[in-house]
Amino acid sequence: MHILITGGAGFVGSHLAISFKEKYPYYKITCLDNLKRRGSELNLTRLKAHSIGFVHADIRNLEDLEGIDPFDCLIDASAEPSVLAGLNSSMTQLINNNLFGTVNCLELAKKFHAKFIFLSTSRVYPIGSLESVLASELPTRFTWQPIQTLLGVSEKGISEDFPLTGSRSFYGATKLASELLIQEYFSVNNLPTVINRCGVIGGAGQMGKVDQGFMVLWVARHYWKQKLNYIGYGGEGKQVRDVLHPTDLFKLIDLQVHNTETFAGKTFNVGGGLKNSISLQELTTLCEKSTGNMTLIEKIKENRPLDLKVYISDYSQIETLCGWSPTIPVSQIVDEITDWIQKNEKMLEPILNS
Numbered sequence: 001m002h003i004l005i006t007g008g009a010g011f012v013g014s015h016l017a018i019s020f021k022e023k024y025p026y027y028k029i030t031c032l033d034n035l036k037r038r039g040s041e042l043n044l045t046r047l048k049a050h051s052i053g054f055v056h057a058d059i060r061n062l063e064d065l066e067g068i069d070p071f072d073c074l075i076d077a078s079a080e081p082s083v084l085a086g087l088n089s090s091m092t093q094l095i096n097n098n099l100f101g102t103v104n105c106l107e108l109a110k111k112f113h114a115k116f117i118f119l120s121t122s123r124v125y126p127i128g129s130l131e132s133v134l135a136s137e138l139p140t141r142f143t144w145q146p147i148q149t150l151l152g153v154s155e156k157g158i159s160e161d162f163p164l165t166g167s168r169s170f171y172g173a174t175k176l177a178s179e180l181l182i183q184e185y186f187s188v189n190n191l192p193t194v195i196n197r198c199g200v201i202g203g204a205g206q207m208g209k210v211d212q213g214f215m216v217l218w219v220a221r222h223y224w225k226q227k228l229n230y231i232g233y234g235g236e237g238k239q240v241r242d243v244l245h246p247t248d249l250f251k252l253i254d255l256q257v258h259n260t261e262t263f264a265g266k267t268f269n270v271g272g273g274l275k276n277s278i279s280l281q282e283l284t285t286l287c288e289k290s291t292g293n294m295t296l297i298e299k300i301k302e303n304r305p306l307d308l309k310v311y312i313s314d315y316s317q318i319e320t321l322c323g324w325s326p327t328i329p330v331s332q333i334v335d336e337i338t339d340w341i342q343k344n345e346k347m348l349e350p351i352l353n354s
Contacts, residue, residue: 001024001027001028001072001073001257002027002028002029002030002069002070002071002072002073003017003020003027003028003029003030003071003072003073003074003075003257004030004032004068004071004073004074004075004114005017005029005030005031005032005074005075005077006032006033006059006074006075006076006077006078006101006105007032007033007076007077007078007079008030008031008032008033008047008052008054008077009031009033009035009040009041009043009044009047009054010033010037010040010043010077010078011201011203011205011206011207011213011246012077012119012201012246012249013031013033013075013077013078014031014040014043014046014047014205015203015205015246015247015249015250016075016077016246016249016250016253017029017031017047017050017052018046018047018050018052019246019247019250019254020250020254021050021051021052022050023254028053028071029050029052029053030052030053030054030055030068030069030071031047031052031053031054031055032054032055032057032059032068032078033054033055033056033057033078034056034057034058034059035056037207038207038351039207039351040207042347043205055068059078059097059101059102059104059105060096060097060100060101060104062104065104065108068108070112071112071114072112072114072115073114073115073116073117073257074105074108074109074114074115074116074117075117075119075253075257076102076105076116076117076118076119077119078097078101078105079097079098079101079119079175080093080094080097080098080171081171082171083123083169083171083172083306084169084171084305084306085170085171086169086170086171087169087170087305087306091170094170094171094174095174097174098171098174098175098178099174099177099178102118102178102181102182103178103181106181106182106185106191109185109191110185110189110191113191115192115193115194115257115260116182116185116191116192116193116194117193117194117196117253117256117257118178118179118182118193118194118195118196119196119198120175120176120178120179120195120196120197120198120267121171121172121175121197121198122158122197122198122199122269122271122311122313123168123169123171123172123175124164124168124172124175124176124179124197125158125162125164125168125172126163126164126165126166126167126168127166127167127168127169127306127308128166128167129150129162129163129165129166130158130308130309130310130311131308131309132150133148133150133153133310134147134148134149135309135310137238138238140238140279140281140282141238141240141278141279141281141282142233142238142239142240142279142309142310143155143240143310144157144310144312150162150163151163153314154314155274156273156274156312156314156316157242157269157271157273157274157311157312157313157314157315158269158311158312158313158314159269159314159316159317160197160267160268160269160317164176169306179195179267182195183195183265186264186265187265192260192261192264192265193264193265194256194260194263194264194265194266194268195266195267195268196249196252196253196256196267196268196270197267197268197269197270197313198244198249198270198271199241199242199243199244199269199270199271199272199311199312199313200214200215200241200242200243200244200271200272201243201244201245201246201249202214202215202216202243202244202245202333202337203215203245203246203247203333203336203337204336204337204339204340205340206337207351207352208220208352214241214280215243215283215333215334215337216337216352217352218280218283218284218287219287219290219291219334219337219338219341220337220341220348220352220353221295222284222287222288222290222291222293222294222295223291223293223338223341223342224349224352224353225293225294225295226295226353227295227296227297227298228284228295228296228297228298229297229298229299229300230280230281230297230298230299230300231300231302231303231304231307232300232301232302232303232304232307233301233303233307233309234299234301235298235299235300235301236281236299237279237280237281237284237297238279238280238281239279239280239307239308239309239310240277240278240279240309240310240311240312241277241278241310241311241312242271242272242273242274242276242277242278242311242312242313243271243272243276243277243278243330243333244270244271244272244276244313244326245326245328245332245333247328248272248326248327248328249270251324252270252318252322252324255322255324259322262321262322263321263322268315268317268318269313269314269315269317269318270313270315270318271312271313271315271326272313272326272330273312273313273314273315273325273326274312275326275329276326276328276329276330277312277330278330283330283334284297286330286331286334287334287338290334290335290337290338291338
């Protein structure tokens with residue numbers, strides 16, 4: 001089998017590529033990336049060491065894709081991942097990356113009638129509706145109440161039945177638009193497609209920033225004793241997200257690649273779920289324990305645009321279908337990131353401590 005991974009030098013893409021090669025050493029794995037995100041070039045040595053092919057190309061440019069060898073499956077892990085993208089900058093780059101880039105990948109998959117697995121986002125769900133979910137405040141976190149008025153929400157999180165009407169950010173809108181087109185390619189062109197709406201993905205190898213990759217950001221700031229902020233909702237750090245390790249994501253993608261008929265044409269919420277959810281306040285405690293350091297955290301009460309009090313993925317649909325569920329806890333993810341920073345401190349400091 002030949003698997004093409006777009007965004008393959010990124011955090012998720014490179015992890016998937018190496019995981020596939022380690023499990024299936026005789027598969028041909030090719031990673032395609034424009035190396036735009038700072039730090040992605042560091043993964044090229046790792047890819048080469050695993051005999052993974054690399055193509056320096058941009059999915060926005062059709063000319064870059066013309067010479068790609070035939071493949072059996074395309075995993076689209078390429079995107080502008082920041083929810084703040086387009087908020088105070090031009091929309092052109094965001095739309096080119098997250099919508100037109102997806103169309104080009106779909107056309108490439110159609111050319112070879114290959115399987116197409118798309119990494120979408122939980123940010124397709126409208127912000128206003130998510131913020132209206134009934135919540136309670138506990139000593140260290142916000143939590144969703146067991147009885148709700150909206151469809152598709154429970155203590156377990158947001159399911160695929162949650163309503164999609166409303167505003168969701170420019171970033172979320174481009175990903176939802178891509179999802180709609182993917183559904184058309186499945187229906188009209190009979191292209192075997194799968195859509196995974198991922199929540200937060202975190203682990204060693206991620207180049208965390210303020211607007212994306214908060215797990216690595218939080219550990220790194222503790223490691224180098226740099227200031228952090230609790231922003232919004234009273235400045236107490238009680239906002240909650242669920243976190244998924246890329247190894248757990250690989251286990252699901254592996255199933256989808258090899259049993260596409262089971263998953264084709266479907267959309268799934270994929271995340272750490274309630275058991276792997278954590279607030280910023282709770283994450284601070286884990287980081288202090290893991291790094292042995294404390295850092296100054298400023299409390300900013302005013303909410304940040306597009307922020308959410310709570311988001312947790314209800315992955316019940318995919319669990320019922322194939323038995324998949326996350327296995328790596330948040331505490332292990334934090335320790336893994338700390339160990340990675342310690343072992344690569346000189347290389348990572350210019351990127352993560354700036």
